[in-house]
Amino acid sequence: MKHSEPMVIIDFEASSLRKTSYPIEVAWGERLENIKSYLLNPDYMTGWTDWNPESVEYHGICREQLCRSGVDPRQVAEQMVDELAGRSVYSDEPHYDIRWKNRLLADSGYDPSLIGIKDLNHYLNQMIRSVHPCKTVVEFINQFTCSRSGRHRAAADVYWLIEFVDYIGQCLEKDSI
Secondary structure (H helix, E strand, O other), rough: OOOOOOOOOEEEEEOOOOOOOOOEEEEEEEEEHHEEEEEHHHHHHHOOOOOOHHHHHOOOHHHHHHHHHOHHHHHHHHHHHHHOOOOOOOOOOHHHHHHHHHHHHHHOOOHHHHHOOEHHHHHHHHHHOOOOOOHHHHHHHHOHHHOOOOOOOOHHHHHHHHHHHHHHHHHHHHHHO
């Protein structure tokens, strides 16, 4: 099961998991060497005030860091639309990532439907079952070791996912010969 164009993996980190949350970091890439990652400064955006201090324990990004080092989210939204509209974009947590993508694009004046996000786990399970009808993505996760550590930041998560997709592809190619 090959796709005609390279798959883009996207990941967001957010201010919290509440409905009023907003994206604080986004990363995307199709290969390990071209991952783009941006901290998003909430001070540029009206209504981006939700903050859960416990989220810092998860992703390690404090609000002060966003305000000091983050970029205008509208610039990132523009770049996302330019680069990702109409592409095959996948997330391992589409429920959350779609919400944060929609918030970023809508609050930046873009139609959120310009960028669709598909479920990476569903895609990988279909790919796996085409060769191994009884296996699932979880079995491959248990066998996989990423060449880098440091999950729970957007770029690190995208790196892990790209490497994991490549690993599954190599395993399935080897098994189908």
